[in-house]
Amino acid sequence: MSFETLLTERRDRVAIITLNRPQALNALNSTVMRELRQLLGELEADAGIGAVVLTGSEKAFAAGADIKEMQSLDFVDAYTGGFIGGWDEVAGFRKPIIAAVSGFALGGGCELAMMCDFIIASKTAKFGQPEITLGIIPGMGGSQRLTRAVGKAKAMDLCLTGRMMDAVEAESAGLVARLVEPERLLDEAVEAATKIAAFSLPSVLMAKEAVNRAFEQTLTEGLRSERRLFHALFATEDQKEGMAAFVEKRKPVFRNR
Numbered sequence: 743m744s745f746e747t748l749l750t751e752r753r754d755r756v757a758i759i760t761l762n763r764p765q766a767l768n769a770l771n772s773t774v775m776r777e778l779r780q781l782l783g784e785l786e787a788d789a790g791i792g793a794v795v796l797t798g799s800e801k802a803f804a805a806g807a808d809i810k811e812m813q814s815l816d817f818v819d820a821y822t823g824g825f826i827g828g829w830d831e832v833a834g835f836r837k838p839i840i841a842a843v844s845g846f847a848l849g850g851g852c853e854l855a856m857m858c859d860f861i862i863a864s865k866t867a868k869f870g871q872p873e874i875t876l877g878i879i880p881g882m883g884g885s886q887r888l889t890r891a892v893g894k895a896k897a898m899d900l901c902l903t904g905r906m907m908d909a910v911e912a913e914s915a916g917l918v919a920r921l922v923e924p925e926r927l928l929d930e931a932v933e934a935a936t937k938i939a940a941f942s943l944p945s946v947l948m949a950k951e952a953v954n955r956a957f958e959q960t961l962t963e964g965l966r967s968e969r970r971l972f973h974a975l976f977a978t979e980d981q982k983e984g985m986a987a988f989v990e991k992r993k994p995v996f997r998n999r
């Protein structure tokens with residue numbers, strides 16, 4: 743399958759998706775959104791894929807939603823057409839997806855990275871929500887996910903001033919899970935994805951679901967749903983295999999059942 747704005751590669755059970763609009767610093771236009779949704783739909787249904795890495799170029803993960811495409815939009819078209827609503831499907835991808843970020847992750851680019859399960863960043867990465875400089879505000883989750891990730895003080899600072907945060911600040915603020923040298927970025931992300939993809943898929947999906955619920959439910963409801971998912975995993979063959987392997991001092995062979 744070939745795409746206009748994406749490059750794809752498989753390494754064993756890991757799919758690598760590279761945003762590929764170099765002429766626009768990977769600005770996210772409607773073609774990127776459509777192609778990414780289509781590709782993720784296929785990867786979600788593909789039993790041979792256990793995890794995904796989403797990356798961009800050395801200079802830019804993505805410099806935001808495509809300003810040239812948005813420029814002439816009016817309210818009625820944006821509202822009735824559900825402009826950018828399709829990105830919700832990317833956020834709803836059920837398998838683990840790691841953002842490997844180098845260079846600019848601005849506006850929608852920062853928001854796309856935050857839709858992923860965690861961010862591994864190169865020391866060159868720069869994050870920001872500069873929408874305010876264009877007379878708008880974040881629209882793909884920035885005001886919500888950034889605030890949950892880094893807290894009100896920094897989220898307000900970034901959303902109101904439009905300033906960029908460098909990779910060190912982003913890591914210490916809790917936005918970035920791992921910070922690596924630029925040349926290590928993709929390998930680090932693929933190694934993490936490979937490790938995840940080797941675990942039992944039902945437990946991986948449930949771990950993702952359980953952590954995500956922490957952002958949507960009260961503590962009591964979240965703890966209850968975690969307990970239900972935890973109990974459910976004792977119905978899997980892989981739980982028996984995982985624990986038997988531990989007791990027998992061997993490596994487990996998970997069958998994703």
Ligand code: HXC
Nearest residue numbers: 765766767769805806807808809810848849850872881882
């Ligand atoms: C469209 C973009 C773009 C964008 C860069 N380009 N960002 N095109 N949409 N978001 C294009 C430029 O127009 C230029 O093409 C080419 O990419 C290279 O960019 P330069 O500006 O020449 O590069 P540089 O001087 O290195 O500056 C890099 C930059 C700057 C600091 C990242 O490009 C920049 O400020 N970009 C906009 C960042 C931004 O405001 N993002 C938020 C967008 S709003 P041409 O052909 O002109 O040379 C948003 C809202 C999301 O994301 C909410 C939901 C929609």
